[in-house]
Amino acid sequence: MSLSQPHPRPFRVCAVSDQLEDTWTVELAPADGKRVVAAPGQFNMLYAFGAGEAPISVSRIHADVLAHTIRAVGRVTRGLRQLVVGDTVGLRGPFGVGWPVETMSGGDVVVVAGGLGIAPLRPVLDTVARERSRFGRVQLFYGTRDRASLLFQDDLKTWTQQNIEVNVIVDRGSPDWRGPVGFVTQPLEAATINRSATALICGPEVMMRFAAGTLLRKGLNPEHLHLSIERNMECGTGQCGHCQLGPYLVCRDGPVFGYDAVSDCLAIREL
Numbered sequence: 001m002s003l004s005q006p007h008p009r010p011f012r013v014c015a016v017s018d019q020l021e022d023t024w025t026v027e028l029a030p031a032d033g034k035r036v037v038a039a040p041g042q043f044n045m046l047y048a049f050g051a052g053e054a055p056i057s058v059s060r061i062h063a064d065v066l067a068h069t070i071r072a073v074g075r076v077t078r079g080l081r082q083l084v085v086g087d088t089v090g091l092r093g094p095f096g097v098g099w100p101v102e103t104m105s106g107g108d109v110v111v112v113a114g115g116l117g118i119a120p121l122r123p124v125l126d127t128v129a130r131e132r133s134r135f136g137r138v139q140l141f142y143g144t145r146d147r148a149s150l151l152f153q154d155d156l157k158t159w160t161q162q163n164i165e166v167n168v169i170v171d172r173g174s175p176d177w178r179g180p181v182g183f184v185t186q187p188l189e190a191a192t193i194n195r196s197a198t199a200l201i202c203g204p205e206v207m208m209r210f211a212a213g214t215l216l217r218k219g220l221n222p223e224h225l226h227l228s229i230e231r232n233m234e235c236g237t238g239q240c241g242h243c244q245l246g247p248y249l250v251c252r253d254g255p256v257f258g259y260d261a262v263s264d265c266l267a268i269r270e271l
């Protein structure tokens with residue numbers, strides 16, 4: 001780690017809750033008594049002692065408590081899986097450019113989430129639900145593998161109560177699922193979308209490409225379209241170049257980008 005990078009700060013694990021078999025949420029509060037300020041869409045580098053660091057989005061911001069919803073895929077995330085309430089974890093951040101919450105104010109909002117991509121969008125939906133009168137029509141389109149993979153089910157109910165139009169679709173049906181089956185682009189295609197709405201998309205890149213294409217075909221202004229991009233990351237502070245995406249560094253210039261900035265690079269995994 002370069003000298004000019006911040007050192008990990010100790011954060012205390014306040015709560016751990018399972019979401020799915022391989023996905024859980026860990027809530028962290030600063031153990032050093034200093035404040036932490038995060039914006040929706042930003043991420044932290046979480047340090048699993050003995051395993052390493054991984055960038056993880058903030059999935060809820062509540063005063064000084066930051067939630068992170070993590071899927072165990074490899075060494076670091078499996079290390080983070082071992083955390084229990086009372087443990088201390090190293091955290092660097094919050095880093096990056098988040099969702100354009102302030103410029104969304106006063107207009108309609110379209111949120112498109114695929115799978116775990118709903119995690120970085122949850123703080124925006126929380127903000128919209130809390131400050132509902134600041135926004136016009138708000139539509140959420142959330143696609144997931146199947147009924148069992150649905151994240152944040154209580155939040156979906158809360159957001160619906162706050163007059164957010166929640167559309168959930170699953171790739172694979174099951175006897176306990178009465179909703180639509182297919183890809184998230186289907187309800188998006190069928191919906192009436194205000195051309196001047198702000199759209200926020202997060203999920204697998206193939207889903208983001210198709211969802212962006214659908215919205216643009218429906219006349220959405222590309223300047224109002226924002227995507228959150230993932231790339232393998234090392235430093236988190238724009239110094240190592242690991243997460244380069246064309247002329248950008250995802251950790252410093254993103255992870256949230258305007259569509260025009262990244263549309264050409266969307267299909268490229270690593271440069």
Ligand SMILES: Cc1cc2nc3c(=O)[nH]c(=O)nc-3n(C[C@H](O)[C@H](O)[C@H](O)COP(=O)(O)OP(=O)(O)OC[C@H]3O[C@@H](n4cnc5c(N)ncnc54)[C@H](O)[C@@H]3O)c2cc1C
Pocket residue numbers: 043053054055056057058068069070071072073074075076077078116119120229230231232233255
């Ligand atoms: C800005 C940002 C925000 C993220 N937010 C979250 C989050 O909220 N929750 C969450 O669970 N994960 C999130 N990730 C992904 C997470 O950082 C990786 O899953 C993690 O770094 C994997 O580390 P590992 O040591 O556990 O697995 P590794 O052993 O490093 O990797 C396991 C597998 O995952 C692939 N992989 C690793 N990192 C990425 C990546 N960034 N993008 C695509 N594939 C990758 C590897 O190629 C390998 O196939 C985010 C990534 C970024 C860049």
